[in-house]
Amino acid sequence: MKKEKNITSEYYLKLCFWMMGVLNFMIVIFLTLTIVLTQFRIARSQNASDFLAKLMVIPEKPGMRIMIVMGCYLLICLSIYIKGKLSEDFSGEQKNEWLLFLNVFEIILVILLMSTIDMAYNGIIFFVVAEMITHVEKYWSRLAVLFATFLCYLVCSYDLVTLLFPMNSFEIWVSFYSYNTERYFLGMRTACNVASLVLFLIYIVILLVEDRKENERIKSLNDQLQKVNQQLHEYAEEKELMGETRERNRLAREIHDTLGHILTGISVGIDAVMVLMDASPEAAKQQLETIGGIARRGLNDVRRSVRKLKPDALERMSLENAIHQMIEEMSKGTNTKIYFVSYIDKLRFEADEEETLYRIIQESTTNAIRHGKATEIWIRISEKNEELIVMISDNGVGCSEITEGFGLKHMRERVELLNGTLFCESMCGFTVIVKIPIRNSERKGGEEDD
Numbered sequence: 001m002k003k004e005k006n007i008t009s010e011y012y013l014k015l016c017f018w019m020m021g022v023l024n025f026m027i028v029i030f031l032t033l034t035i036v037l038t039q040f041r042i043a044r045s046q047n048a049s050d051f052l053a054k055l056m057v058i059p060e061k062p063g064m065r066i067m068i069v070m071g072c073y074l075l076i077c078l079s080i081y082i083k084g085k086l087s088e089d090f091s092g093e094q095k096n097e098w099l100l101f102l103n104v105f106e107i108i109l110v111i112l113l114m115s116t117i118d119m120a121y122n123g124i125i126f127f128v129v130a131e132m133i134t135h136v137e138k139y140w141s142r143l144a145v146l147f148a149t150f151l152c153y154l155v156c157s158y159d160l161v162t163l164l165f166p167m168n169s170f171e172i173w174v175s176f177y178s179y180n181t182e183r184y185f186l187g188m189r190t191a192c193n194v195a196s197l198v199l200f201l202i203y204i205v206i207l208l209v210e211d212r213k214e215n216e217r218i219k220s221l222n223d224q225l226q227k228v229n230q231q232l233h234e235y236a237e238e239k240e241l242m243g244e245t246r247e248r249n250r251l252a253r254e255i256h257d258t259l260g261h262i263l264t265g266i267s268v269g270i271d272a273v274m275v276l277m278d279a280s281p282e283a284a285k286q287q288l289e290t291i292g293g294i295a296r297r298g299l300n301d302v303r304r305s306v307r308k309l310k311p312d313a314l315e316r317m318s319l320e321n322a323i324h325q326m327i328e329e330m331s332k333g334t335n336t337k338i339y340f341v342s343y344i345d346k347l348r349f350e351a352d353e354e355e356t357l358y359r360i361i362q363e364s365t366t367n368a369i370r371h372g373k374a375t376e377i378w379i380r381i382s383e384k385n386e387e388l389i390v391m392i393s394d395n396g397v398g399c400s401e402i403t404e405g406f407g408l409k410h411m412r413e414r415v416e417l418l419n420g421t422l423f424c425e426s427m428c429g430f431t432v433i434v435k436i437p438i439r440n441s442e443r444k445g446g447e448e449d450d
Contacts, residue, residue: 009206016203035173040062130200267370268336273287319357339379353439364432368430396429399426399430420437
């Protein structure tokens, strides 16, 4: 609705301006033709010498007067058109320099035109200034221009100008005609002056109203912008808090997964050492060395988790090798048989996908040994319908009702961050099934080619 109002105000502003242009053209032509026709009638009359005696200066040639008036007015209109184009196509100092030059040029043309018609009409000042004032943006600058305009209007009157420069008044020209015709010409000139002034005042009123509306619109936009900025600020704070919460949860998952894996391996390994201590001290010593290696590598994982880095094994080797190393350490430390099979040629995924897979296998095997008392664990990785499927099952005691603890909950969170799903079931042990969409477009393309 506001846009329609702005368009309407702009339309009325342009309409009023061009009405001023047409009216001023008609007035200038009317006065010029009146003077020129009077000159011709005086030349053909019998008392030309008596009338010429009344004139203060010898008039110009009629043809020259018409050419000067028409040329000045056409050049003024051309200058106004050029300034409109400059406002659309240019900006900055170059635009201001051209506007200043054209404004001075228009003022010179106005002075020449008014002197050619013997200062019979000075309302054309309003027409030129009305266009100039549209290029003045500041409110107080516009008021200064308006004040200067009315001052020039008063100064550029016949009575004041003739104090310095002698001219033939319009009253002298029309005095050649009868009394009624003379009153008609003078009345027409007065009406034209009033009409020009009224149109100028209407134009200024519309311009000021448009400025007020524009200021209100800018103020409204500023208020909306402040509200949006406030909302963005609140959103940024909320986003930061959410990021901190996600990061805390991530670190909690990392530390839980790593410490759980380490402590489970150490706990089960120590139980095995206690059994072997008396029967085979040498085997117990080897078992302690394995436990020590698990503890040291686990400590590196904890440190890297705190530093927001992926597991140490994934930094040093591929995902498949990291899984094999983890299985080997877990098997040696706990005497649990872990079987791993991959139906995918190369386990190459995005970094966050590889880390999620590694942590899920790590947490699942740890839970199977710690809670399920499993002695055998099977890990299978396959791919179907552009989804990565990981299945970890064991022969442990299972559970009658699945309750998500800290570990299982964070496994699900990891998977959901990758738009995947996690499913658990407890039948003849415990089984974890994970499905994750594969994002690697190169991998998809390669598989389609195969």
